[in-house]
Amino acid sequence: YRHLSYTNGTVENVIKMWHSQQSVWNLMEQNPKGVHYARVALLRSDVVYLTELDIYETKTRKQLDYNNSVAVIPMFARYPVNDRMIYGPYDAARIWASERFSRMDSHAAHLRNLSMRGEGIHSERFLHWTLFPAIRQAGIELQEKEDLCFLRVRSDHSVRLSDCGKLHVTRNNHEAVEDLLQRKCVQNWTHSYKRLVQLDCPPTRAVDPFFSARNQTSWHEGCDPTLPRHLKRPPKHKRTRKILFWRPPEPPPPTRPPCTDNHKSLLVMEMAAKNQSNQTKVAHK
Secondary structure, X not given: OOOOOOOHHXXXXXXXXXXXXXXXXXXXXXXXOOOOOOEEEEOOOOEEEOOOOOOOEOOOOOOEOOOOOEEEEEOOOOOOOOOOOEEEEHHHHHHHHHOOOOOHHHHHHHHHHOOOOOOOOOHHHXXXXXXXXXXXXXXXXXXXXXXXXXXXXXXXOEEEOOOOOHHHOOHHHHHHHHHHHOOOOEEEEXXXXXXXXXXXXXXXXXXXXXXXXOOOOOOEOOEOOOOOOOOOXXXXXXXXXXXXXXXXXXXXXXXXXXOOHHHHHHHHHHHHHHHHHHHHHHHHO
């Protein structure tokens, strides 16, 4: 908690991350078929992978770990090591994913001896001082792989282009992200000292078809004659006039059949009768 870049929110996010990693491991262990995996990769799903990934490959390209004795982590984002993924033997992945909380007391005692109180929740240092030594003690070699690159993707549709370091921040990476996402991305320098490069990749927006029809719309038995038959008006409590992302039309509910030509004819007749009634009232006045 004493690290300059950490806030209360950062500490909470680290705890949530550790809990998610342990939950994923427990879920794998509880598979109904009782399958035991000799080699495991723990990967993030909120990233864009720009390089090939072979979980049997060591730090040297095309050199495979035939003895299943090497665990691999990325070489970028080292603070002082990378904590964003690992692959290797079962025991290495088990220590990495499921022994963080159980080793916290020994980690805190180690930091106390180093006069570094307040650094216990720093994720990368926790790996460097506690988990990685445990992996090595299990007889597993730990290697950092340089030609491994993936970029974090945020909920605001931005991609952290500089995640892999200066060697990987290239125009080719920019084009690769656009090709994978099938959309245009704009480079954005997010910090004043211009170290963190971000790609803004907003999705293609479209006006919600429910509100693109003319303002004066008459409804009959839950359908709108001004819209295609496969587009249904949403329920009142869900109706909104802000621009929404495009979504595929939902199948019509059984109690609200799609509009038919008979419905349209009845609607025209009702509108004509109403207009005639209004004209009659005006004539009487």
